[in-house]
Amino acid sequence: MKQYFDLLMMDYTLQIITLGTAVLGALCGVLGSFAVLRKQSLLGDAISHASLPGIAIVFLVLGVKNNNGLLFGALLSGLVSAVFIKGIISKTHLKSDTALGVVLSTFFGFGMLLLTYIQKLPNANQSGLEKYLFGQAATLLASDVWLMSAIAGIALIVVLLFWKEFKMVLFDADYTTTLGFHVKFIDTLMTSFIVIAIVLGLQTVGVVLMSAMLLAPAAAARQWTNSLSKMVFLAGIFGATSGVLGTAISASANNLSTGPVIVLIATVFVMISFVFSPIRGLLFRQIKLWKNRNDLKLMKTLLFMYNIAKNHENISHPHKIQLLNNFQGYTRKSLKSLESEELILLDKGDWSLTEKGFDTAKNLYTNQS
Amino acid sequence: MEDKIAIAIDDLTVAYNYKPVLWDIDLQIPEGVLMAIVGPNGAGKSTLLKSILDIIKPLAGTVTVYEKPYKKQRHLVAYVPQKGSVDWDFPTTALDVVMMGTYGSLGWIKRPGKAEKKLALEALEKVGMLTFQDRQISQLSGGQQQRIFLARALVQNAAIYFMDEPFQGVDATTEKAIIQILKELRKAGKTVVVVHHDLQTVPEYFDWVTFLNVKKIATGPVAQIFNDDNLTKTYGINYKTSIVE
Numbered sequence: 001m002k003q004y005f006d007l008l009m010m011d012y013t014l015q016i017i018t019l020g021t022a023v024l025g026a027l028c029g030v031l032g033s034f035a036v037l038r039k040q041s042l043l044g045d046a047i048s049h050a051s052l053p054g055i056a057i058v059f060l061v062l063g064v065k066n067n068n069g070l071l072f073g074a075l076l077s078g079l080v081s082a083v084f085i086k087g088i089i090s091k092t093h094l095k096s097d098t099a100l101g102v103v104l105s106t107f108f109g110f111g112m113l114l115l116t117y118i119q120k121l122p123n124a125n126q127s128g129l130e131k132y133l134f135g136q137a138a139t140l141l142a143s144d145v146w147l148m149s150a151i152a153g154i155a156l157i158v159v160l161l162f163w164k165e166f167k168m169v170l171f172d173a174d175y176t177t178t179l180g181f182h183v184k185f186i187d188t189l190m191t192s193f194i195v196i197a198i199v200l201g202l203q204t205v206g207v208v209l210m211s212a213m214l215l216a217p218a219a220a221a222r223q224w225t226n227s228l229s230k231m232v233f234l235a236g237i238f239g240a241t242s243g244v245l246g247t248a249i250s251a252s253a254n255n256l257s258t259g260p261v262i263v264l265i266a267t268v269f270v271m272i273s274f275v276f277s278p279i280r281g282l283l284f285r286q287i288k289l290w291k292n293r294n295d296l297k298l299m300k301t302l303l304f305m306y307n308i309a310k311n312h313e314n315i316s317h318p319h320k321i322q323l324l325n326n327f328q329g330y331t332r333k334s335l336k337s338l339e340s341e342e343l344i345l346l347d348k349g350d351w352s353l354t355e356k357g358f359d360t361a362k363n364l365y366t367n368q369s
Numbered sequence: 370m371e372d373k374i375a376i377a378i379d380d381l382t383v384a385y386n387y388k389p390v391l392w393d394i395d396l397q398i399p400e401g402v403l404m405a406i407v408g409p410n411g412a413g414k415s416t417l418l419k420s421i422l423d424i425i426k427p428l429a430g431t432v433t434v435y436e437k438p439y440k441k442q443r444h445l446v447a448y449v450p451q452k453g454s455v456d457w458d459f460p461t462t463a464l465d466v467v468m469m470g471t472y473g474s475l476g477w478i479k480r481p482g483k484a485e486k487k488l489a490l491e492a493l494e495k496v497g498m499l500t501f502q503d504r505q506i507s508q509l510s511g512g513q514q515q516r517i518f519l520a521r522a523l524v525q526n527a528a529i530y531f532m533d534e535p536f537q538g539v540d541a542t543t544e545k546a547i548i549q550i551l552k553e554l555r556k557a558g559k560t561v562v563v564v565h566h567d568l569q570t571v572p573e574y575f576d577w578v579t580f581l582n583v584k585k586i587a588t589g590p591v592a593q594i595f596n597d598d599n600l601t602k603t604y605g606i607n608y609k610t611s612i613v614e
Contacts, residue, residue, distance in 0.1 A: 037459065037460075039456075093386075161478055162478065163480075164472055164475070164478075164479075164480060164481070165472075165477070165478075167461070168469050168472055170459065171455060171456075171459045171461065171466070171469070172450065172454070172455045172469070174419070174422075174424045174448075174450055174454065175448060175450055175469070175521075176472075177422070177423065177424050178422045178423075178424065178443065178446065178447075178448040178473075179443070179469075179472055179473030180443040180444070180473055181472075181473075181477070222460065225460060226460045226461070226462070226505040226507075227460055227461070227462070228459075228460045228461055230460075231460050
């Protein structure tokens with residue numbers, strides 16, 4: 001760890017890469033939240049895969065690896081795929097998953113075809129295009145990171161300005177229309193920024209894993225809060241942390257590719273969130289289930305006692321614990337916890353209902369029937 | 370006495386993939402009525418609301434609200450969509466959803482402030498949901514969710530309300546509470562149009578009715594036109610029932 005920090009202090013390249021992956025992670029987390037809530041998770045995957053032919057075509061046309069030019073190609077081809085997907089959904093009876101699947105594989109297949117063709121070309125420049133498949137953070141330059149930061153800044157401003165509109169469209173687009181807002185504009189704005197975020201991430205994370213970068217922080221953040229603003233904020237933090245940690249791990253260990261490590265870290269966030277979130281986590285839900293079941297057992301025992309006690313004039317008339325033997329629902333422990341809640345009194349081998357216990361049981365009964 | 374016309378629909382035709390859903394609808398809704406739209410499944414009831422509200426683009430036809438095109442009169446119209454049309458797991462609170470009713474008058478970019486919050490709280494109180502204002506919307510019951518949607522429309526303080534099956538999947542208490550609010554709206558001179566499924570309650574709840582089955586079958590006061598003849602024409606089965614008696 002210390003070694004890494006020393007390295008971070010010394011190494012300008014590492015600083016640039018760390019900053020780049022942090023900005024990228026934050027940007028993807030924020031915009032990914034909208035993609036997840038818009039139920040467009042797969043759209044991100046399709047667009048990132050579909051950007052491959054754009055990269056290849058721009059390279060074929062220019063003949064050089066100009067990073068911004070290639071990303072522009074990726075952007076165009078990603079947007080074209082988005083238009084195809086929306087077109088297929090609205091013009092045919094096909095469902096969106098089918099449309100996404102068809103477009104994703106067609107574009108990606110075409111991109112791979114072009115890539116293999118390029119590799120056979122007698123051009124010294126050709127090598128290195130494969131980096132867009134899985135990303136190569138090490139190739140990030142200061143200028144790339146400035147571009148990322150600038151776009152992340154613009155995205156942040158747009159999100160803040162149109163917060164109200166985004167939220168409303170995400171929740172209820174039809175209603176938004178009736179209020180006089182141009183839903184298509186809001187939707188296009190949102191989708192455009194998601195596409196831009198994907199394209200910006202291609203160099204670092206690559207077309208194959210990019211959608212995880214977009215979705216994982218948002219999915220993790222959703223587990224921790226029921227507020228949209230907190231979710232978006234948390235997703236940004238999770239994304240940035242994944243970027244920084246991922247870069248640190250891949251810089252500390254030899255030959256670990258940065259993109260996949262970042263994605264794995266983000267996935268760890270998701271898994272932790274799924275299990276440990278106090279609101280929606282599996283663990284908490286299971287504990288609540290156990291607790292409910294336990295409470296129910298106690299109440300069953302209490303009801304049984306009530307049915308015995310109500311036949312007596314004095315409700316706190318003591319009874320032998322053995323009386324409960326015919327009934328499965330009691331143990332030493334459950335009697336103790338009933339006593340601790342002051343519902344019953346225990347006296348050696350006898351139990352008796354307290355006033356509170358009697359009333360509780362009585363209310364249970366009336367609520368049940 | 371000729372009543373003022375709140376909404377006039379002319380030659381409205383809607384089709385999905387060449388299959389007409391609404392065919393040449395002419396409909397005039399007088400101001401101040403509480404109107405039910407009834408008809409079988411697939412009759413185009415929800416589609417009629419959505420095409421009036423410009424959510425669905427019709428093939429042909431015009432919608433006029435108080436003698437001007439609907440697009441210029443949006444601020445006069447509030448919409449309560451079907452409860453099932455949104456994802457209630459969305460990360461937001463009851464108050465937040467009701468606040469959305471103020472977004473139309475706020476316009477682009479401007480954020481809601483104290484005045485808007487006050488309006489939203491008043492609407493929540495009207496529907497009896499004030500104590501649930503901070504509740505995550507997925508933790509509300511179906512009836513409560515419907516009340517939230519109603520409150521969101523009330524915030525708009527519109528002249529005309531369109532509601533798509535507000536009684537679907539709500540318990541009897543909520544149904545009574547909602548109909549009470551609708552009757553108060555009518556008393557305040559508002560026009561309320563409700564897509565409704567339960568024919569039994571039409572005479573009790575509404576004073577105006579439109580029978581719809583792709584085409585408009587009939588429209589008018591419940592007392593005059595809610596009869597076996599029109600029910601038979603609309604539902605296609607022989608309606609000899611005790612509904613009207």
